[in-house]
Amino acid sequence: MNQGLPPAAAPVDLNGPGHYLHWGVIQLSVANLVVIGVMVLIFVLALVLRFPKGGDRK
Amino acid sequence: MSEETQEGATGGWTGAMRRSAVKAFPPDKLLPDTQPKYVASWIYVFGVLTLAAFLVVLGTGGVLALKGPAWWHTSGFGHYVNSLHLWSVELFMAFMVIHLWGKFFMAAWRGRRVLTWITGAVAFVGSVGTAFTGYLVQQNFDSQWISTQAKDGLNAVGIGAFFNVTDFGQMLMWHIVLLPLVVGILVVLHILMVRHRGVVPPIALPGQELVAGEEAAR
Amino acid sequence: MSMRTMTRRARTAEPDPYSYGSRHYDLVKEFTIALVAVLALTFALAAVFSSPDEKPMTIASWAKADPGDFTATALAELDGSSATAGYGPPYNAAADGQKIGPLALAKALGVTHPIDTAQDFVLGPLGSAPQVPDVETALKQYQGASSDQQTKWTGAYSDALTKAGGDPTKVAASPDFGPTPVLLAQLLKQAQTGSLDGALLSEGGFYQTDYTLPLLFLADGSDLAAQADNEHLSGDQWGMMNETGNFPGQAWLWLYTFWYQISPYNHSDNADALVWGTMMVLTLAFVLVPFIPGVRSIPRLVPVYRLIWREHYRDQREQERLRTAGPPDIPATDGE
Structure with a gap:
C-alpha cells in the first residue's frame, strides 16, 4: 500500500508527541480532556442558558 | 379520515397496515408544528443535533466509500474527507452523550417511553461498536494496534470465534454495511417513538404530584 | 384538542404532553439549522485539525x-x-x-x-x-x-x-x-x-x-x-481511549479501559474475560435503567430537572398563586 503522502498540512498540527496527564490511577490525554471538558461545559450551558420562546398557541 | 371509515376494514394486509400507520402517526403527530409548552430548554436541541451529525457521518463515510478504503492515504482531498468523517463522528458521539445525560436527568423513560430509552441506549452501544470497527479499517498503525489488542477481549468471551477483528474484509463489511444499518434502523425507531408518545412531561415537584397540566387533562 | 386529549388519556392513563399547553415549534427549521451547524463545524474542525494517519508497521x-x-x-x-x-x-x-x-x-x-x-x-x-x-x-x-x-x-x-x-x-x-x-x-x-x-x-x-x-x-x-507504549496506547495506559499524536481518541471507552487499571482485573489471568463480563452486565444495566430501583430514582434526587423545566415550574407556581387568590369556583386551567 502506498502511504507516501504526508497528512495534509493543517493549521493546528496534532501529530507531535501526545500530552498526557496523570492523577494516581487515572491517565488521560489532554486532547480527550479537552473534548470531555467541552462536552460538560456545553451540557451546563444548555441547562443554564435561556431558550428563546416561540409564540404561545391556544 | 372519513374515507377510511367508509372503507371499513377492507384493503387486506395493505389496508390494515395503512390504517394502523395512520392511527399511530397522524400527520400532525408525525410532523407537529407545535410542541408542549415545557419544551423550553437548550437541552432539547441535542437530539436533533445528534441526528444531524449522524447524517453527516453517513455522508462523509459515503464519500470515503466512493473510491475505496485505501484512497484517503494517497490523496490530499481523500485525507480531508477522512478528517470530515472523524470530526463528524466526534460531534455525533459528543451530541449523543449530552442528549443521553439530558434524557437521564429528565427520567425520560416515564409514561410508557421505556422502549424509547432502550432503542436510544442500544443505538449508543451500536455506535460505539461502529466507531470501533472504523478504527480497525483505517489501514494504519492504529488499526494494527487496536485489532491485535482488541482480539484478546473478544476471544476471551468467545466472540472472536465468529467476529475476527484482524480480518480487514470482515471488519470493513461490518463498519460500512451491517452496523450502520442497525444503528440507522434504531435511530428511525427511536424518533418514531418520540413522535408517537410526545416529549416526556416534567417530573412532578414533591408534594405537587397533581400538576396543573395533569389536572387540566383530567 | 380537548376531545383528543380526553380519549388519549383514557387509553394511556398518562398525561398528554399537549395538555400542558403548547407553543409553535418548527421542527423542520430546527433540523435544517442543526444540519447546517454540524456541517459547518465538521468542515471547520477537519480543516483546522486534520486527522491522524500513522503508517502501519510492515x-x-x-x-x-x-x-x-x-x-x-x-x-x-x-x-x-x-x-x-x-x-x-x-x-x-x-x-x-x-x-x-x-x-x-x-x-x-x-x-x-x-x-x-x-x-x-x-x-x-x-x-x-x-x-x-x-x-x-x-x-x-x-x-x-x-x-x-x-x-x-x-x-x-x-x-x-x-x-x-x-x-x-x-x-x-x-x-x-x-x-x-x-x-x-x-x-x-x-x-x-x-x-x-x-x-x-x-x-x-x-x-x-x-x-x-x-x-x-x-x-x-x-x-x-x-511503539504503542511510546504513544500511550497500551492497555495499562488507558490506551483504548487514546489516539496517536494529540488527537482525541475513543473517549467513550473510558469505563471499559478503566477496569484494566484496577484490581483484580489488572493482575488476573482472566482480565479480558472479566472486563468483558463486567461491561456486558453494566451495558445491560444501562439499557434497562428504567427498571432498576435506585438508579431510576436518581433523576428525582438530583434536581437537574428543576433547571430544565424551571419555566414550567414557575408558571405552575404562578397559577397556584392565582388560584388561591382568585374565586374558588373557577379552577385555573393551563393552556386550554
Missing part, C-alpha cells in the same frame, strides 16, 4: 529496523513459545483460553481460526519460496527430525541467542543448533525484502482480506507494542 520494516527482535520472534513461532503458539482458542488448543469463573466461553466455541505457528509463520513461507540448496537441505533436515530433536536444536539456539544479546550475527556457529540458524537467517532475508508480508497474506489464496497471520506475527514481536 513485517519488512520491522525486520529491517530490528532483525534481532524479528529473529527471536520467528524462533518463538518455530519452537512454540510465542504468545500466539500458546494462545488457545480460537487459534489452537495449546491452552483453554480465559474464563469468567467456571464459564469457559472461549473453549466452548473452540478453534475456529487454526494457526500452527511453526508451519504458518516459518516453515510454510520458507517452503513456498524458491530456495538455494543449503536452505532446502536445512528445511528437509528440520522437517524430517523428531520433535525432540527439533526442540534440542531450537533450545540450544535460543540460549545462544539470549547470550549474544539477541543479535543473531553474534552467535557463533555450532552443530547443536542443527538447521535452525540457516532457516531463521533465510526467513529474515525474506522478511526484509518484503516477501514474507505477501507470503503470510496469500496463504488463503489470491484475493485476500484477512490479515490475521501477519498481524499476529507482528504482535508476537516486541516492536509493535514498544
Whole structure:
C-alpha cells in the first residue's frame, strides 16, 4: 500500500508527541480532556442558558 | 379520515397496515408544528443535533466509500474527507452523550417511553461498536494496534470465534454495511417513538404530584 | 384538542404532553439549522485539525529496523513459545483460553481460526519460496527430525541467542543448533525484502482480506507494542481511549479501559474475560435503567430537572398563586 503522502498540512498540527496527564490511577490525554471538558461545559450551558420562546398557541 | 371509515376494514394486509400507520402517526403527530409548552430548554436541541451529525457521518463515510478504503492515504482531498468523517463522528458521539445525560436527568423513560430509552441506549452501544470497527479499517498503525489488542477481549468471551477483528474484509463489511444499518434502523425507531408518545412531561415537584397540566387533562 | 386529549388519556392513563399547553415549534427549521451547524463545524474542525494517519508497521520494516527482535520472534513461532503458539482458542488448543469463573466461553466455541505457528509463520513461507540448496537441505533436515530433536536444536539456539544479546550475527556457529540458524537467517532475508508480508497474506489464496497471520506475527514481536507504549496506547495506559499524536481518541471507552487499571482485573489471568463480563452486565444495566430501583430514582434526587423545566415550574407556581387568590369556583386551567 502506498502511504507516501504526508497528512495534509493543517493549521493546528496534532501529530507531535501526545500530552498526557496523570492523577494516581487515572491517565488521560489532554486532547480527550479537552473534548470531555467541552462536552460538560456545553451540557451546563444548555441547562443554564435561556431558550428563546416561540409564540404561545391556544 | 372519513374515507377510511367508509372503507371499513377492507384493503387486506395493505389496508390494515395503512390504517394502523395512520392511527399511530397522524400527520400532525408525525410532523407537529407545535410542541408542549415545557419544551423550553437548550437541552432539547441535542437530539436533533445528534441526528444531524449522524447524517453527516453517513455522508462523509459515503464519500470515503466512493473510491475505496485505501484512497484517503494517497490523496490530499481523500485525507480531508477522512478528517470530515472523524470530526463528524466526534460531534455525533459528543451530541449523543449530552442528549443521553439530558434524557437521564429528565427520567425520560416515564409514561410508557421505556422502549424509547432502550432503542436510544442500544443505538449508543451500536455506535460505539461502529466507531470501533472504523478504527480497525483505517489501514494504519492504529488499526494494527487496536485489532491485535482488541482480539484478546473478544476471544476471551468467545466472540472472536465468529467476529475476527484482524480480518480487514470482515471488519470493513461490518463498519460500512451491517452496523450502520442497525444503528440507522434504531435511530428511525427511536424518533418514531418520540413522535408517537410526545416529549416526556416534567417530573412532578414533591408534594405537587397533581400538576396543573395533569389536572387540566383530567 | 380537548376531545383528543380526553380519549388519549383514557387509553394511556398518562398525561398528554399537549395538555400542558403548547407553543409553535418548527421542527423542520430546527433540523435544517442543526444540519447546517454540524456541517459547518465538521468542515471547520477537519480543516483546522486534520486527522491522524500513522503508517502501519510492515513485517519488512520491522525486520529491517530490528532483525534481532524479528529473529527471536520467528524462533518463538518455530519452537512454540510465542504468545500466539500458546494462545488457545480460537487459534489452537495449546491452552483453554480465559474464563469468567467456571464459564469457559472461549473453549466452548473452540478453534475456529487454526494457526500452527511453526508451519504458518516459518516453515510454510520458507517452503513456498524458491530456495538455494543449503536452505532446502536445512528445511528437509528440520522437517524430517523428531520433535525432540527439533526442540534440542531450537533450545540450544535460543540460549545462544539470549547470550549474544539477541543479535543473531553474534552467535557463533555450532552443530547443536542443527538447521535452525540457516532457516531463521533465510526467513529474515525474506522478511526484509518484503516477501514474507505477501507470503503470510496469500496463504488463503489470491484475493485476500484477512490479515490475521501477519498481524499476529507482528504482535508476537516486541516492536509493535514498544511503539504503542511510546504513544500511550497500551492497555495499562488507558490506551483504548487514546489516539496517536494529540488527537482525541475513543473517549467513550473510558469505563471499559478503566477496569484494566484496577484490581483484580489488572493482575488476573482472566482480565479480558472479566472486563468483558463486567461491561456486558453494566451495558445491560444501562439499557434497562428504567427498571432498576435506585438508579431510576436518581433523576428525582438530583434536581437537574428543576433547571430544565424551571419555566414550567414557575408558571405552575404562578397559577397556584392565582388560584388561591382568585374565586374558588373557577379552577385555573393551563393552556386550554
